Each structure stands twice: as C-alpha cells, then as structure tokens.
Amino acid sequence: MRYVISLALVMAALWLGLSGLFKPVLLALGVVSIVLTAWLSWRMDVIGVEHNPGLFSWRLPIYWAWLVWQIVLSNIDVARAVFNPRGHIRQRVLRVPARQSRELTRVTYANSITLTPGTVSLRLEGNEILVHALTKAGADGVLSGEMGDRVCWLEGQSK
Amino acid sequence: MIYTLAALTMLATMALALARALLGPTVWDRIVAVNVFGTKTVLLVALISFVMGHELFIDIALAYALINFIAIIAVLKLVNVQHSLEREEEP
Amino acid sequence: MIVDILSWILLLGGGLVGILGGVGLLRFPDFYSRLHAAGMTDTLCALMIIAGLILQAGFSLLSIKLALILLFLLFTSPTASHALARAGLTDGLKPEGEQSSNN
Secondary structure, three states: OHHHHHHHHHHHHHHHHHHOOOOHHHHHHHHHHHHHHHHHHHHOOOOOHHHOHHHOOOHHHHHHHHHHHHHHHHHHHHHHHHHOHHHHEEEEEEEEEOOOOOHHHHHHHHHHHHHOOOEEEEEEEOOEEEEEEEEHHHHHHHHOOHHHHHHHHHHHOOO | OHHHHHHHHHHHHHHHHHHHHHHOOOHHHHHHHHHHHHHHHHHHHHHHHHHHOOOOHHHHHHHHHHHHHHHHHHHHHHHHHHHHHHHHHOO | OHHHHHHHHHHHHHHHHHHHHHHHHHHOOOHHHHHHHHHHHHHHHHHHHHHHHHHHHOOOHHHHHHHHHHHHHHHHHHHHHHHHHHHHHHOOOOOOOHHHHHO
C-alpha cells in the first residue's frame, strides 16, 4: 500500500511537470487518471519493491555520472570498430558473475551492461549474466568487474 | 540553422537504418533497424520543435518515445509466438 | 556565447555519432554485432543531442521535458536491446564465438 501511494505521488509530480497548467478541469482529470492508473497497477499486481522511494539514495547520481562516462568510452571503442570491422571486432560470449544480493540490483547491473555499447546481456541466470561482447576492450571491461563493484557499492546504502 | 543540420544528420541515420531494415537478412535485424529508426524519430521530432520554435512538439516526442518502446516489445512478442507456432507445425 | 558553441558541438557531435552508428548497422557482419551499433545511436547520440537542446532551452519546463525524453530513452533502450538479443537467442540465432563461453 505504501508503494501505491509513492507511485501516485510520482505520477502527480509527472502530471504537473508535463502539463504546467493549474486549471481546475485539468487538475481534476489528472487526479482521475492517477487514481485509475494506481488502481490498475495494483490490480495487475505489478507494484513491488522497485517502487520503494527509499531506493533512491545519494549514490544514484554518482553512479549515473560514472555510467555516462563509461558510455562515452565504450562508444569510442565501438566507433573504432565501425571504421575497421574486420580488424577490431572480436565477438565473444562471456559468463559474468553477478554478486549483488538482491534481484533488483542484479537487474540494474545487467541493464548497465546493456546500456554501454559493445556489451549486451543476453540472459540473467541466477547469479550469472550471459554477456555478448563486440570487441576485446568491451570483453575485458566486463571481465574486470569494475561495473559490478560499482553496483555493489550502489546497493550498500539501502541494504 | 544548426538545428536543421542536426535534423539532417538524424534523417541520414534513419536512411541507413531503413537500408538495414530492407536488407535484413533475418527478421531480428529488421526489428533492430526499426528500433533505431524509432528512437531517431524521437530525436528528430525534438529537433524539429526547435527548428519551428513550437514547444508543443516536445510532447509529441515524449509520447513517441513511449509508443516506440511498447511497439518494439509488442512486435517481438508477436514474432516470437509466430516462430514457435511454425516450429510446432514442422515435425 | 560559450554555451551556444558548446551546444552546437554537442548537437553536431550527436549527429555524427548517430551516422556512425547507422554506418555500423550496415557494415557489421551479424545480428549481435549490429545490436551494438544500434546501442551506440541509442545512447551517446541521444545523450549529446538532448544535452545540446537543454543547453539552448535553459532552465525551463522545456528542459524538464527534454530530460524526461532522455530518461525514457536511456531506460527503455537497454530493455529493448536485451529483449531483442534474448529473442534472437531463443529463436536459435547462434552468436559468433560462443565456444569461449566456458572459460
């Protein structure tokens, strides 16, 4: 129930941010759609721990900034592969251990791997992620486990 | 001016994606290309809103970003179901 | 003025990254490698173009909407990529270099 309320609050902020209008008719429409959406998602049983507002710690912006930097670096690597596909592409399928204790952070890890170009997570199998890497640099980057450590650090706060 | 130039680069990217969608060879290659085409449409609409000076276009880009994602997931589901049906009929 | 120049660099750079990704989409040899080229246009290209537009819009409702577009794109693109890769894998499309999966 707590999560339904936090979801409704986020949706209210979204509605106000997107419309920017404070006329009574529009506000009433907003309340109706928020209640309807919250009721529907409760009925569909899709509200879970990921709607816990406590998950948004101060570590998240730092992790995002680091992730954006990784995205820039791996884009340069893939761009080099575009100029020289034969010489630069070394495709590999890897098994990467995901040591995060909670499923949500393991999903965060898998999504971060996919978000950086050059590596795509194919499957999340328990404590292992099946990763497809395009280049040697991409494969080495995933195997070094630095991103996994960062996600563990991200998890630390809200444990 | 700079917006028009950026919009043109987006159109070029979309043309390249369209070429990949036509070439295939597998249905998955085509879906990847259509996905790229869709996300570039979002950026194109955002750029067009600056070219034209209409802020309203941004809302269209926002809605398109969501619709594109749902469409890709729906197409993936559909193709998956179709393929598994075909495989059941084969033996 | 500096902000203008920075946003121009971001917009043109984003366009360039987009075209590079499109060329990669055409040049790369198989489905899984093309997925990486697609990821390139989905992440850095979107990031740079939206950042360039936000610099032009300044602190306003427009910037919030642009940031939301970027947030949606960055949240949905890995999900779409992963769903695609997984669907290709279940469909029996073999990724190159799978032999090395056991080490």
